Amino acid sequence: MTRSVTPPPSTVSAEGLRLALFSDTYAPQVNGVARTLERLASVIVARGGTVRVFTAHDPERSSAADVEQFPSRAFWAYPQLRLAWPRQRQVRDALAAYAPTIVHAATEFGVGLAGRRAARDLGIPFVSSYHTSFVAYAEHYGLGLLARPGWHFMRWFHNGGLRTYCPTQAIVNDVNARGFERTAVWSRGVDGARFSPSYRSASLRAQLGATDDTLVLSYVGRLAAEKGLDVALEALALVEQARPGQVRFLVVGDGPYENEVRARAPQGTRLMGKLHGTALSEAFASGDVLLFPSTTDTFGNVMLEAMASGVPVVGADVGPTREQLQAGGGWLAAPGSAAAFAAAIIALIDDRSLVRDAAARALDIAAAKTWDAVWDALLADYLQLHRPSLR
Secondary structure, eight states: OEEOOOOOSSOOOOTTOEEEEEESOOTTSOSHHHHHHHHHHHHHHHTTOEEEEEEEOOTTSOOBTTEEEEOOEEETTEEEEEEOOOOHHHHHHHHHHHOOSEEEEOOSSTHHHHHHHHHHHHTOOEEEEOOBOHHHHHHHTTOGGGHHHHHHHHHHHHHTSSOEEESSHHHHHHHHHTTOOSEEEOOOOOOTTTSOGGGOOHHHHHHTTOOTTOEEEEEESOOOGGGTHHHHHHHHHHHHHHSTTOEEEEEEOOSTTHHHHHHHSOTTOEEOOSOOHHHHHHHHHTOSEEEEOOSSBSSOHHHHHHHHTTOOEEEESSHHHHHHHTTSSEEEEOTTOHHHHHHHHHHHHHOHHHHHHHHHHHHHHHHTOOHHHHHHHHHHHHHHHHSGGGO
């Protein structure tokens, strides 16, 4: 059953809410899940509630009283990812001492799995969120045999809670078809002050060698194979053959696929690594079109951030991306097809009015995606679930 979470008309207070948030990824790690969870924690505190984060130890993270870290190791295939398997008694004792009103697990393994078990042992209301399609990742890496047991595990994990939050209706529909129960959409918003066309930088575009006639294509996110970067790089090679010298490629992020990007990216590409603050805002706004070739993302926060920056998107025609772009904030290309992405890019090179029109629609879409409405809906549901009389 899918529950529609409707926000009340005024801002929802978090007074009385004591959230225990379990996640294997958290700030200062830079990914969509970590950034969303950090924002969630800050909003709950700002609205009068309390949060304790339970996560894998990260050597770059400063110690904080509201973050409990468990010993971890870097994942050999992806050093930026930390893995932890905390002792169950330690987790249960720490959770009992904190005495939360609700436990939320945002990842299904390691820390998240320990949080699920401790919450159920202690009789604390438990919810989860589905952020990452690990089954789709397995299929991408040729491990399709894991799909059936993978869905069995995911169904067991998430159906053990009172609610499973998904970032889009497309993902809700997908997991419901796999047997998930008690699902709801927990969407995402965008900060229009942080991501805005006002950050467009003539200096940055000049560093790229871009002129008024150059189409600057950008990619923002993890540099990983499952993000569809092979498709993007092949598409750019086709574009360079058809329209030599008319595009520049701006890449923001890092990850295990970085060497491949450096080796295959067209001349004039600039890899800027991880960016924060104003530098990130300028990178978003200084592009003309964002490339989003991923077929595995369950939302794609960067699409909203690009649209708020006045930058439309060329994305893979899959459910979550289609849902975000359906109002005209960009264009869809056949998933996994470099030729389809190249054709879309070439059409934009040949008719820049298409970019300008889509940019205006993208701004309208982003303006309607306010974080306040997102948090009102989620907190209202939290409060209902942790108060037994209201269930």
